[in-house]
Amino acid sequence: MPDTTNDRGTRTGGIRTQADIDEFERTPWQEKLPAQNTYELLCRACDSHPDKTALRFVMTGEADAPEFVIDYATLKARVTQAANAFHRAGITTGTAVALLLPNLPQTHYALLGAQAAGIASPINPMLEVDYIAAIVNETGAQALVACAPVSDSALWDKAVAVADRCPSVRTLFVVSAAPYLPAAARARVDAAFDTASRPCRADVKMVGFDQALAAEPSDTLVSKRRILATDICSHFHTGGTTGLPKVAMHTHLNEAFVASMLKALIPSPNTILCGLPLFHVNGAMITGLAAFHGGWEVVMVTPAGYRGQGVMPNFWKLVERFRATSFSGVPTIYAALADLPREGADIASLRFAFCGAAPLPAEVARRFEAAAGIPLYEGYGLTEGACVSSLNPPQGERRLGTVGLRLPHQAIGVWKVDGSGHAIEPCAPGETGVIGINGPNVFPGYLREQDNRGIWLNPGWLNTGDLGHLDADGYLHLTGRAKELIIRGGHNIDPAMIEDALLQHPAVAMAAAVGQPDAHTGELPVAYVTLKPGFSPAADELLAAARSLVPERAAVPVRIDILQEMPLTSVGKVARAELRMRAAEHVLREILAQAGTAASLRVGPDIRRGTVAFVQCPAADVARVQDLLGRFPFPLDFNGPV
Incomplete structure (x- = not known):
């Protein structure tokens, strides 16, 4: 398995097959990790190429938007200063810092700096105040990092309300986007903040984030902390659309391990576009720690990522401008890009795209690859596994319809389970069962003990809640999500069967199937679709087509609704809830x-x-x-x- 470079400077060789993974695993994983905590892992990467660009940032997706460049030496300095500022505010091992931020360079500093001082707890700022406050109260965060208003004060007002509601918060760090704005806009933003709301609690100290960093040393942790592999480094909330979010704990080892394995899997050099939010494990790992460990260049396209001004209309032009070699997205992003004209943009630099977070419809993959002229590599992972558990190997065979080979040194098993969710015996190759994962990336559990009931198939084996099978070559095939199955009178219906069928209709751009409650059968399948430009079929017409397209009679939707826009989560997944x-x-x-x-x-x-x-x-x-x-x-x- 020799590792060489081609004439374009891209690393070749590496992991291509399951046999390569088996060979790679002959050396213990402990010998492959340069460090077992995220701060030391970052510092080693920064020290090895201090002058190399780590981050580029643009406030908008317009072709002439000014860019801001941060090299690896500066990244290390700012993360260290952030850790020291948090330590000065009382953050120690086991103490959380809540981050309520859009995608800014300061978000990386705060995320990794909080891990070096204590625990980073990134939170989706689009959640309602009740949900944000519940997460902060559960984690006991003693500091909150929030963004001052730019165009409106909604997010800032949420931060103020959270500081007032959460008695554990003692310090409110204020991040300003003003440095990235033209002088006139900067003055307006500064003036708007002067009149913005403030916490009512007298014991909450407000501190400018950039000013706090500037006052701290940049070359050493003043805490002298010895960071252990088993220390908790981050809290990532999961769920929360219809109830109290669960908070998944990551250890330093969980994240350092995944970053190291991804470096072995993904070719370098790599310039990766960052469009997913950094409060989500995919954004934080793939376009954060793993990218920095690999020495990649990360291009942050606007504070709102893919949803930012001008990003999607100008996507191919952004690829050309930054000579991007890869990006990571969710199926809805690829569905949109499949219909986006390239308008002469030179995207020859683009080598591969990664898809995860939700099952990828085959029709979406086909349309995107035809439009972009590059392969789409589907992977699989979950927050509880520190983001990645399997990936179609970028240097090997990309097998359509699968989510690839398992991460080296992490096991994937498919199990038959009993009524209580415990594993009975492994499934044979090709036999569908419940997917379990086991390895150094598997989290120690949820913060709230009651959320840990029933999550283990066997000791060490996490029940992912997903259904699938492994083929003879080690590729993982997903066949459904247990909680997303539509159960019609005891008969399990996979929503993907319905969605894939509807996407074959020439008018359908996106499709999502869910269970509609029924007093007699429990659930009946219904579908929601959006249409491609220029098409206007009636719902009845689509329903008639579904009767011939959906291969199983019980899975034919009883109703199809046409939507102007498909509801999406903050990371762009279909909001099935x-x-x-x-x-x-x-x-x-x-x-x-x-x-x-x-x-x-x-x-x-x-x-x-x-x-x-x-x-x-x-x-x-x-x-x-x-x-x-x-x-x-x-x-x-x-x-x-x-």
Whole structure:
């Protein structure tokens, strides 16, 4: 398995097959990691090429947007200063720093600096205040890092509200995007912050983040901390769309291990576009720690990533401008790019694209590859496994319809399980079962102990909740997500079967299938689609087409809704929880209307109860509504807003 370089300077050789992984594993993984904590791993990379560009940042996706460049020496200095600033604010081993930030260079400094001082706890700033405050209270974060207002104060006002609601927070670090703006806009932003809201709590100290860093030494950790591999380095929340988010803990070893294995898998040099948010494990690892460990150049396209001004319309031009060699995205991004004209952009530098976070429809992959002229490498991972568990090898065979070979030194098993979710025996090659992972990347558990019930198949083996099989060559095939299966009268229906079929229709751009509650069968399949420009079929026409396209009669949707936009999560995945609530609301409203009640209804999330049906009706109708809707598994709330 020799490692050489071709005439373009790209590393060749490396891991191509399962046999290469087996050979690679003959040396213990402990001997392959330069360091077993994230700070030392970063420092070693920065020291090896201090003058090389680590980050480029643009505020907008426009072709002439000014860029800001940070080299590896500066990256190390800023992360060290951030760690020292957090230490000065009282952050020590086991103490969390909550990050409520968009994608800025300071986000990397805060994320990695918090890990060097204590624990980084990045939080999706688009969540509602109740959810953010719940995460901060659960982690006991003593510092909060937030962004001052740029165009509006919504995110800043959330940060102020969180500081007031969360008694553990003692310091509010303020990150300003003003340095990346033209002089006139900078002055407006500074003036707007002068009049912005402030925490009401007198014991919360507000500190300018950049100013705090400038006051600290950049060449050493003043804490003199000895960072252990088993120390918790980060909290990543997962879920939370319909209930209290679970907080997954990562150790330093979890993240250092994944960064080191990715360096072995992905060719260098690499200039990677960063469009996924850094509060998500994919953004933080693939375009963060792993990229820096590999000595890559990371191009941060706007604070909002792929959703930023001008990014998607100018995507191919951004590839040309920065000579990008790769990028990472989710299926919805690739669906959009498949229909985006290149308009003469030179994208010859682009070598590969990575897809994860959700199953990739075969039709989306085909359309993207035809448009971009490069292979799309699908991988698989989860927050609880520090981001990556398998990947189609960029230097080997990309096998369509699979999520690739397992990460070296991490095992993947497919298991038959009993009724309590414990593994009974391994499945044979080609036999579908529950996917489990075991290795140094597997997290120690969730922060809240009650969330750890039933998550282990066997000691050390994490139950991913996904279904699939391994083929004879070691490639992993996903066949469904246990919690996303549509269960119709005890019959399991894979949503991907419906979605793949609908995407064959020439008018359909995106498709998502979910279970609609049914009093008799439990669930019925329904589908939501968006259309390509220039097409306008009626829902009935699509439903008729589905009857011939969907290969299984029980999986044919009972209803298809055409949407102007597909609801997406903050990382661009289809927001299935929102679609399930929409489907439930449709059914419950229809029942109330057919019964002739005067009730109005909304189905929505509740942080404690999950999905709730909020009802308003005359007091005399309450008993009747309870009788009509009591057959469905949703709490009824007659007091909430509709």
